[in-house]
Structure formats: structure tokens, C-alpha cells
Amino acid sequence: MKITSSLEYGMRLMAAIAKEDGDAPLSAEKLSREENIPLDYTNQILWKLKSAGVISSRRGSGGGYSLARPPHEITMDRVVIALEGSIFEDVCSKYADAPRECHHQSGCSLSPLWRRLGTLLAEFFSSTTLEDLIRREPATARVEFIPPGRPLPMR
Amino acid sequence: MKITSSLEYGMRLMAAIAKEDGDAPLSAEKLSREENIPLDYTNQILWKLKSAGVISSRRGSGGGYSLARPPHEITMDRVVIALEGSIFEDVCSKYADAPRECHHQSGCSLSPLWRRLGTLLAEFFSSTTLEDLIRREPATARVEFIPPGRPLPMR
């Protein structure tokens, strides 16, 4: 699994804006320079973040971008969805093309796996806030594993 | 985040071979037909799984593929690594290109996030076995979230 550049950049931009919180808005040009991201690409990513309502903007001279809400109210799943459309693409519907019996029906071995992974990722990103990200000793959601004890009920 | 077709197919093939465990080996042609995967692509994927030592093969007429070990000893991370090379690509080294200060050094906000996500995914796949997958009431690793309590130490 990979992280796309736009997601990496988007998160860096969010962190940079959050660190400036309260002061004057940050221009795309300054963000681009500081984060070492091509200007046009920066603009595109900022526009997506704005469309998703996670940052706000002010036009004209002296304008720029600032957070739409305080850092602890912004969860990272919003950022992921803003830039990629979803946290985890639905695998089952994508490969449900078999002629007589669908490979992801009730008897399917894989759908529970993908469903769990989707839930896991969704919880990971939704339980991490922007405030967690910009903390000096950063904290993201902590996750504990319970090994799959033999008869383990599905959620 | 997405699941590639080769990973989806690879897992389906593993599950199909596991269900046949003990009987005669399954030929690529039969697997291809049953799982509705193009034959040449099936061959390619089976070859990768074999190279990774997760299945074994017998050549010649009557040959085919079977598991290299019992289902409960095969963890899914082996399958992912066999087909994609790694569980989670290292983001930090990929984007460490800044001129004066690296964006993923000690002061970086993002590296803990990606490190945690990498750990999370690795634990998810390594704690799910092929046996979990082919169970009628399937069980993958259960994951519990502990919301990021305010001063939360990094692992």
C-alpha cells in the first residue's frame, strides 16, 4: 500500500496552516515555498481542501488560507476524503463480475477481510486530529491488536 | 487506499488452494476458470506466490499447486509481500527531498503518522492466517482502538 503525493502534501499543508493558526492567513505561494511543493500543484490541493470545508480562504492582497475550525476538531479522515474521495475503495463491488456466482457473496472468504481493513483505516484516520499531528511529541490513534482467538465473531 | 487486482486475485487463489488442501494439486487452468481470472495472469500470480515459498507446485500432467504449509501457519502478510513487495511503502524516504531541511526529520509532524499506519497494516496482515480466511464464519484480526488520550506516548 502506498501514500499518494497529494495526500502527503495535503497533510503537510494542513499541518503548516495549523501551526500558523491565529495569525494572518498563509498564501499558497508561501506554503508552496516552505513545503517545497510545486505552486500549481499546491493551488490544486488547497482548492480541494477548501471544497471539502476543512480550510477557508480570503482573496485579494493579504489573503491566503486558514483553518476552517480549531485543530482538535479537524480529523484526518476529512483530509483523506477531500483528496482521494474515500478512505478505502470498496473491493467487493469492484471485482463482483463472476458469471454465475459472485466472488464476494455471503460465502466469500475475502469480503470480511476487506471490510475489517476498511473499518480499521477509517477508525485510524477519524481518531487522529490535526492537533495530534502538530504536537511536538506527536500522537496518532493508538491501536491494540487482539489476535484472532479461535471462534471470533464478526462485527 | 486501494487493493490491486493482483492482491485480490492472489488471496482468492490462496483461499481456493487451501480449500482443496490434502487432495490432488490444483492446476492453474482450473484455478483460472473457477476464480474467473485470466489464465496467463493466474500463472503470473501463482509464480510469484511460489517464489515467495507460500505455495508449492508439481509439474507435468496431473500436476498443479498446493499449500507449502498448513493453513494456520500461512499469514497474509506473506501473500501481500509476495505480490506487492511490501505491506506499506516508506513514505518518509520517498518525499525526503527538501533543500535545506528534510520534511520527515525529527521535527516532522507526519512521520509518526505514517509509522503508525505502517505498523497497523503490518499487524493486521501478519495476525490473519489463511485458516482464518477459509473459515465459514471468517475471522480476521480484531482491532481495538484507544482514542488518542491527550498526552499519549509514542511507541
Next chain:
DNA sequence: CCTAAACTTGACTAAAACACTCAGGTATCG
């Protein structure tokens, strides 16, 4: 032995996704 079944291996290719770039437009401040 010899032929058909079946795996082995590498090279090739079309299509999609990704990572940008470009070109204009619109609003706001001083």
C-alpha cells in the same frame, strides 16, 4: 520413448492513475 499436460520465465503492451503544468478568470485590498 513420446506426447500431452502443466508449470517456468521473460518480454511486451494497452489503459488507467498519478503528478504535475498551463491558461485564463474573479475577487479584494490599498
Next chain:
DNA sequence: CGATACCTGAGTGTTTTAGTCAAGTTTAGG
């Protein structure tokens, strides 16, 4: 009113994905 800075859609080169193709080698069974 003009410079600053956001707004928006369209275009493009590169890489990855998802397969295809072709020419092997090995083995079982008649």
C-alpha cells in the same frame, strides 16, 4: 485601478497496473 492572491478547468508526460504473448522445461501416463 492595479497588484495580489484565490478560483477553476483543461491538458500532458510518466509511472503503475493489469493483463498478453511466446517460447521454453519438466513430468505422468500410454
